[in-house]
Amino acid sequence: MxxxxxxxxxxxxxxxxxxxxxxxxxxxxxxxxxxxxxxxxxxxxxxxxxxxxxxxxxxxSMQETIERYRSHVKDVQTDNSSSVEDVQHLKHETATMAKKVELLEVAKRKLLGEGLGSSTIEEIVQIEQQLERSVCIIRARKMQVYNEQIEQLHAKEKMLAAENAILTEKCLTQTDQGIEEMRPDLRVADYGDQNSDVETELFIGLPERKTKERWPK
Structure with missing residues (x-):
């Protein structure tokens, strides 16, 4: 069935x-x-x-099990409460940050000269003073960068001058060594020229007479 x-x-x-x-x-x-x-x-x-x-x-034990159950439920409720509080805190922080970002965006537009229609004369004067201070800071930074670049160029110039002096000295040394090496060859060549003189004088008569004339007794 x-x-x-x-x-x-x-x-x-x-x-x-x-x-x-x-x-x-x-x-x-x-x-x-x-x-x-x-x-x-x-x-x-x-x-x-x-x-x-x-x-x-x-x-x-029934009593111990019940106490354990109550403790567990209490912990779970506490964790849930903490989670809810954390979420609320994060929402509050998010809203605060959003307001700060909005205020910064408004201030940025005013510094760029935008959205000044609703600004009072005091606010415009404050913006002008802020811009003047910013320009002074920027100019000071620009001069500092210029001076740093000039110092770097001077240092580079000194380094190149030192390298040029070293290269010039090496070049002169090598030139002197080359001249010293060429001098023996020049002396040998001069000696050879002196020994290779050839008489090209034209004379008439016997060779003996010519010899007597060149070498008198």
Whole structure:
């Protein structure tokens, strides 16, 4: 015989309702016991019958389990309260930052000469003074940058002059060494020229006579 599906609604017949309560209660207590033993879980079960009779099961101490439950619920509520407070604080901070950004944008537009229609004469004078102070600071910074660049160029000029002097000295030294190396060759060449003189004089007569004339006794 196939068991029909039980409809999830209140049983109208009192006798059937009592019988179902007894069966389901015993089964629920049995399941709670099995869960505590098989899974080593702390289980506490409280049941009140329709007539107000108490049925309970606790794997350890019912009172300790209830206290543990209350403590856990309290912690959860505290965490939730803290989370809500954090969210509210963040919303407040966001709104404050948005207002500051808006004020900064308005001040920036006024410094650029925009949105001055609603400004009073005092505000315009303050903006003018602020711009003058800013221009003075910018000019001072510009002069400082110029002076730093000039100092860097002077230092670079000195460094290049020193390098040029070193290169000039090296060049002169190499030139002197080259001249010294060329002098022996020049002396040899002069000596060779002196020894290679050739008589090109034209004379008439016998060679002996010429010899006598050049070398008198």
């Amino acid at each position: 196939v068991r029909g599906k039980t409809q999830m609604r209140r049983i109208e017949n009192a006798t059937s309702r009592q019988v179902t309560f007894s069966k389901r209660r015993n089964g629920l207590l049995k399941k709670a016991f099995e869960l505590s033993v098989l899974c080593d879980a702390e289980v506490a079960l409280i049941i009140f019958s329709p007539r107000g009779k108490l049925y309970e099961f606790a794997s350890s």
